[in-house]
Amino acid sequence: xxxxxxxxxxxNGIVQGVGFRPFVHRLAESFHLFGWVANTSQGVIIEVxxxxxxVDGFYQQVLNSSPPMATIMRRTIEFFPTIGSVxxxxxxxxxxxxxxxxxxxxxxxxxxxxxxxxxxxxxxYGYPFINCTNCGPRFTIIQAxxxxxxxxxxxxxxxxxxxxxxxxxxxxxxxxxxPNACPVCGPEVWLWRDGIRVECDDPIRKTIGILKDGCIVxxxxxxxxxxxxxxxxxxxxxxxxxxxxxxxxxxxAIMLRDIERVGQYCKVNEHERxxxxxxxxxxxxxxxxxxxxxxxxVAPNNRYLGVMLPYTPLHYLLMADEEIPALVMTSANxxxxxxxxxxxxxxxxxxxxxxxxLMHNRDIHNRxxxxxxxxxxxxxxxxxxxxxxxxxxxxxxTGANHFLSVLAVGxxxxxxxxxxxxxxxxxxxxxxxxxxxxxxxxxxEGIKRYQRLFQIKPEFIAHDLHPDYLSTRFALEIxxxxxxxxxxxIQHHHAHIVSCMAENxxxxxxxxxxxxxxxxxxxxxxxxxxxxxxxxSGFERIAHLKYIPMPGADLATKQPWRMAVSYLYAxxxxxxxxxxxxxxxxxxxxxxxxxxEQGLNSPLTSSAGRLFDAVASIIxxxxxxxxxxxxxxxxxxxxxxxxxxxxxxxxxxxxxxWGIDTIPIIRGILNDMGTGVVSSIISARFHNxxxxxxxxxxxxxxxxxxxxxxxxxxxxxxxxxxxERVKPLLEGDGFIVFSHSRVPANDGGISLGQVVIxxxxxxxxxxxxxxxxxxxRLSGSR
Numbered sequence: 001x002x003x004x005x006x007x008x009x010x011x012n013g014i015v016q017g018v019g020f021r022p023f024v025h026r027l028a029e030s031f032h033l034f035g036w037v038a039n040t041s042q043g044v045i046i047e048v049x050x051x052x053x054x055v056d057g058f059y060q061q062v063l064n065s066s067p068p069m070a071t072i073m074r075r076t077i078e079f080f081p082t083i084g085s086v087x088x089x090x091x092x093x094x095x096x097x098x099x100x101x102x103x104x105x106x107x108x109x110x111x112x113x114x115x116x117x118x119x120x121x122x123x124x125y126g127y128p129f130i131n132c133t134n135c136g137p138r139f140t141i142i143q144a145x146x147x148x149x150x151x152x153x154x155x156x157x158x159x160x161x162x163x164x165x166x167x168x169x170x171x172x173x174x175x176x177x178x179p180n181a182c183p184v185c186g187p188e189v190w191l192w193r194d195g196i197r198v199e200c201d202d203p204i205r206k207t208i209g210i211l212k213d214g215c216i217v218x219x220x221x222x223x224x225x226x227x228x229x230x231x232x233x234x235x236x237x238x239x240x241x242x243x244x245x246x247x248x249x250x251x252x253a254i255m256l257r258d259i260e261r262v263g264q265y266c267k268v269n270e271h272e273r274x275x276x277x278x279x280x281x282x283x284x285x286x287x288x289x290x291x292x293x294x295x296x297x298v299a300p301n302n303r304y305l306g307v308m309l310p311y312t313p314l315h316y317l318l319m320a321d322e323e324i325p326a327l328v329m330t331s332a333n334x335x336x337x338x339x340x341x342x343x344x345x346x347x348x349x350x351x352x353x354x355x356x357x358l359m360h361n362r363d364i365h366n367r368x369x370x371x372x373x374x375x376x377x378x379x380x381x382x383x384x385x386x387x388x389x390x391x392x393x394x395x396x397x398t399g400a401n402h403f404l405s406v407l408a409v410g411x412x413x414x415x416x417x418x419x420x421x422x423x424x425x426x427x428x429x430x431x432x433x434x435x436x437x438x439x440x441x442x443x444x445e446g447i448k449r450y451q452r453l454f455q456i457k458p459e460f461i462a463h464d465l466h467p468d469y470l471s472t473r474f475a476l477e478i479x480x481x482x483x484x485x486x487x488x489x490i491q492h493h494h495a496h497i498v499s500c501m502a503e504n505x506x507x508x509x510x511x512x513x514x515x516x517x518x519x520x521x522x523x524x525x526x527x528x529x530x531x532x533x534x535x536x537s538g539f540e541r542i543a544h545l546k547y548i549p550m551p552g553a554d555l556a557t558k559q560p561w562r563m564a565v566s567y568l569y570a571x572x573x574x575x576x577x578x579x580x581x582x583x584x585x586x587x588x589x590x591x592x593x594x595x596x597e598q599g600l601n602s603p604l605t606s607s608a609g610r611l612f613d614a615v616a617s618i619i620x621x622x623x624x625x626x627x628x629x630x631x632x633x634x635x636x637x638x639x640x641x642x643x644x645x646x647x648x649x650x651x652x653x654x655x656x657x658w659g660i661d662t663i664p665i666i667r668g669i670l671n672d673m674g675t676g677v678v679s680s681i682i683s684a685r686f687h688n689x690x691x692x693x694x695x696x697x698x699x700x701x702x703x704x705x706x707x708x709x710x711x712x713x714x715x716x717x718x719x720x721x722x723x724e725r726v727k728p729l730l731e732g733d734g735f736i737v738f739s740h741s742r743v744p745a746n747d748g749g750i751s752l753g754q755v756v757i758x759x760x761x762x763x764x765x766x767x768x769x770x771x772x773x774x775x776x777r778l779s780g781s782r
Contacts (some may be wrong), residue, residue: 003052005471006035007495009059012043012393013073015066015672016147017104019133020044021090023067025462031058034085038092039146042099045721049082069104069134069279073395073424090176093146100455101423102393102481103142106222106368108281108311110135112173114513117313117353128204128314129187129362133177135279139391140223140366141179145453149178153363160185187362189314189390192347204317207358211324216240218332218346218354222312223338223368223387225332225346227354228255230324234295234471237328241297245335247626251308253283253370255329257319262286262307265294267325271375271675280388281311282714294326301634307373311388314360326396331369338432338442366449367442368429376723382744383718384414389431394743395563396505397627404762407447407458408754409471409520411492411747413562413628415439417447418751420759421456425502427743427752441538443474462488462758464495464750466520475588488758490696492519493530496541497754500745501536502756504738511707516714517557517609517629517745526550528607528714529660531697533705536760542705543651543697545611547604549596554711560613561623565592566602567614571666584623608716611662615686619679629715632672635683636719643684646692660697665689687719691726698730711737715746722739729745765774 016039024037033055046062046410048055056774059077064071094658107119113130116122124130131137141152163182166174174180181187190512191198191206200206207217211229219226221406227244229236231254241248256262257272263724264288267274276284283306289296292305297307308329310316319327332340332350340346341364372384382389403420419426428446432439448620451457463475472489479487496519498513512534514527522541524565529545549566556562561584568576568666574593581589596602609632616622616631621638625631647668650661650687665686672682702708709731717723717739730737743749 002339004050004082005052006047006049006082007059008078008080009046009048009062010076011046011062011072012044012075012101014069014071014102014104015044015144016101017138017142017178018069019067019173019177021026022133022170024062025088025090025170025175027058027061028088029040031055031061031225033058034088036085036089036091037513038090038094039147039148040094040099041096043101045094048088049085051515053318068135069107073102076125091164093148095146096227100421100427101145103145103147103453104138104390105138105280105388105390105392106140107135107389108277108309109313109316110279113313114316117316122344124182125583125588126317127182127186128189128360129179129319129625130310130313131177131179131181132173133175136177136179137222137362140364140387142453143365147178149269152178153365154179154181157181157186157362168762176234178651179718181430187360189290189358189360192349192359195347203358204314207356208318208321208324210323210356211318211327215355216243216353217436218350218357218359219318219329220343220357220359220364221314221345223351223364223366224341225357226329228318228327228329231294231298231326232324234297235745237295237297239329240328244330244333246330247335249300249630250627251302251306252328252330253308253372254294254298255308255315255319255327257325258309261310261325262310265289265292265303266307269375271380275373275375275380276309278388280371281309282373282388283308285372285383287372291479294459298328301637302761303637308370315648323529329370336433339367339369360647366369366429366446371430373625374718376720378639379431379739379741380740381718381739381741383746385416385427385742385744386429386750389742391453392398393424393426393617395425396502403755404460404759405456405458406460406755406758408462408490408751408758409464410434410473410751410754412466412469412471414744414746415443415471415750416748416751417450418755419447419450419454419456420755423753424454425752426450426454426456427749432750440474443471458485460486460488460758460762462490462754464520464754465489465491465522488753488761489781490757491522491539491716492750493527493532494534495750495757497532497534497539497711497753498536499743499749499753500711500713500740500758501534502752503740503743506709506711506738507536508709509533509707510709510711510738511698511701512539512711512713514714515608515716517607518605521606526603526605526607527610528605528609530606531658531701533701533707534711536756538761541657542701543660545606545608546659546661547606548610549602550605550607551592551595551602553601553603556610557613557625557628559624560617562592562621564617565589566596567611567663567666568618569593569596571663571670575770577670580618600689608714612716613654614666615669615683619673620668621679632716632719636687636721638680639683639687639721640680641684641721642690643681645681645685645690647685649689650695651697653700656676658697660693687721688725690722694726695733698735699733702735708734710738712737712739713745713749717745
């Protein structure tokens, strides 16, 4: 006997903007089912009726064969009597109050669209805004959910008859593709200079000629403007550095035409190749082939190049000329300011920086920079999380009450925020360093837009302990304005470790090893070389690098020679060896010593990052830096890869917490320098010592506290030499080791850790369950 039944299916996750409704429509017809599918604020709702066996088969296919970019995170199915539906349709979208669904990130152009782009007989030949249900802009054009054209920046472009026919054709890959457009009805591109539109037949072809001539062009992309120049033209690259006021030795990213061209300049393994060709299409850090014809000025003193492939049709058209195989593509902003996304802003801010501006009239709603990743071992590791990854949520089971509604505001460098609700944590795209008013306004704008997009009204706000961070001040101002909003201060390194735990879905006590540059400690000192026993609720500090003065405070992060003086003073009994005095100047050294002895602007620090800086300066690599972590990066680049030696160190277990004495390392380095050991060997031995230190202290802590799971976090663990060696070493000792992949190990992941800690602490204290705070308002935001 054939049983007829009707099913109502609700799916939540990345199910809008990825071709899900067309997929469901075609699937329902293949199973001879009737009903409807619709986007809603809570996801996708499907109702189908027919034979029970067909309904069951349809449901399994929906779960197991959904479109490649779709991710089903939650699902429900209920059964009812049939109502006599006689067709299947895609219905108008429905807004459900207080409900939300994740939205997809932007996706690189797919192969089908690329083939149309280069097909002389196709009506979209050479059209720079080709897209379909499998590719194109998503997050950067979405203004609200459900994901419909009217809720995007494409709403003002009315589809022509042919595009409308594609949009309504169930057999077409543009069936319900919301940004669908063509040269007749879609956005257009033009060239601008000196306040006027440049008259030309083909603005893109004209731009290629301009780039050949050594000019700098601002190019409007998918998430903002790039500044572009010919990467093989050293003088053009230098001009770009100067005009952008960019640090002279900070590496640029480059765009290469195709994967074959990438192989000419860099070594590319299979995993790196797959990431380059993925829909995320990030910048990937690749080892240079030597000799490399990309000029050193692009990435000085670095073994690696940041490389990306074209990810929009416009990029492919710009890269079409064989005479320009590589373009420098860097964010269009002045140093330390947010990425420029709007035409008027570009016309106002970029003259004097760019010679020309290539712009278009598809508005960008959510600015989003390029993501940066590297592959360490066999694992993708995001360094900067933005286009192609954001706003994809971090999800994990947090129990019956899920997450509370928390806004976490992160730290200062590599700023992000994170909003949580239920079992979703929405980690923002990279926002930049939160050090000025412009970035703070971008930060506020981003929070407001995420709140609206995901229907989250926070009840709690989490921030760093550091009182001087703009993020901390912002959090305190907001709670002062909103009495119902409670703030929670979270220690920096605890947040680091929990971000790693949360990413890896670990909810138990671990040994957390947090190595970075700066983090405010609970004792008022600057932490950064920490061994913690940690869980979501709290932590105990078991061991740390022994404190040492940081003369000049923040200035020491820009002038590593200051930390070198501090370490030499401790290692040499208060006497700085003459050679260093000659190098740095007697008067300057005397001032630093006086500052340390009198405690003037010389906070105590346990920072591993500052130890790396000191070593880099002592062995002559870098006394001052142009950009954050430059000294440590160049120290890593210097290291001889096949050296097994190491220096001494001492763990004082009689103190609480244990103190790790690193002065023997400095003495060992001085001895090596005195006997003529080359810097590459000294660098390798130093790195090997940090690895041995991590192994020894991990063993000691396991022996005492019986903890076998280790979480590694902090910017130091982006050091390839270190992570490639320490992780297998610990695993060989029987430890279960967790590191970052989807969330940055640097301060870009701090806000995720803050959300998790705050949510757990509140629950532990009060047994609190979640509700939405109607009273939350963000002043000064659009």
